[in-house]
Amino acid sequence: MPHFGDYQFDIYRAGLRGVLPTLPVDFATLEARACAAMPPFLLPYVQGGCGDEFTQTQNADAFHHWGMTPRMLVDCTTRDLSIDLFGMKLPSPLFMSPIGVLGICTQDGHGDLAAARASVATQVPLMASTLSNDPLETVAGVLGDMPGFFQLYTPTDRALAESLVHRAEAAGFKGIVVTLDTWVTGWRPRDLNAANFPQLRGHVLTNYFSDPVFRAMLASPPEQDPAAAIGKWASIFGKVLTWTDLPWLRSLTKLPLIFKGICHPDDARRAIDAGADAIFCSNHGGRQANGGIAAIDMLPAVVAASGTTPVLFDSGIRSGTDVIKAIALGAHAVGLGRPYAYGLALGGAAGAAHVLKCILAEADLLMAVNGYPSLGAVREAGCQRVAN
């Protein structure tokens, strides 16, 4: 059983030799460091969200109105954070949510590969975005035996969607995450004020530019006429998916199919009826719609509607405590978003791995102190809504 909490002893022991952690262990300091270090074409895109960012702020703040009650005199010498996901045994419920600009979060332009290396180092699975600076096959190559998932932005062209899914299957990804909330980009004032949208500058489009179906749509290859290729990408990026498309999506793959962006219990039920293997409750970190309800507050109803189908969750996770609260509220696995992108930007693969290790350590130590030896015990203890 991994003792994730021991990471604190590594830090304290290094301190005895006069060595301080190169990156902070808490989100607030991490974000402040990222703000000082990340370039202006990138920071607002990563840090910002939709509208006045109320939903984005609520996502994180809402964890404060959920509380857990400690139990005493329980043997928590070892904690079991492992989960079974689609028949795979994973050491913890944590995963890296798909982030489309990882590629440009590192200065070498290979942030997707650095994220994959962080995944291997920590055994925290990566959901690789369609928007990537390296082809999905190369990302899968770095992951090796470490299970990863491919996140699909469904293009308007069905043949291209099929090609992307089949490439992901052939590359060895273990599931397809279809993001439902992003056929068009939400209203993002920070990006609009800077008139900056990385994809339109040619970033993170390698999965398209390397795709035979996409290339066949172009008069000249992207290497010869990048502007035309970017224009074609913009015209085919997002398909408006409706319920009638789900049988087609289901038919594309035998891999587990996960629908990301589901926040309403009725949508969860209907997606499961249509063949979803998992529901992913997320509001895209408040980047898409400024709808006002924190994702964590929508989780319990989605879990209740999903029955035995696993529910994945992200949006607003900033600490290991948040992870455990999401588990207590019924999530099967929990995704980290912006924090690991900041770690990546500040310290490459090692920086992202540090952030993941800190989250796992805090989660593990919370379970140790609160008397929860397993995730089952966390769920049994539950989480109460408290006034604040």
Ligand SMILES: Cc1cc2nc3c(=O)[nH]c(=O)nc-3n(C[C@H](O)[C@H](O)[C@H](O)COP(=O)(O)O)c2cc1C
């Ligand atoms: C910069 C950035 C890019 C993102 N790109 C994608 C993407 O390509 N595909 C996707 O499904 N979600 C994407 N997301 C959403 C994340 O998967 C996740 O839902 C979100 O980050 C959770 O919110 P949080 O980071 O505030 O916790 C992106 C998020 C950020 C911050």
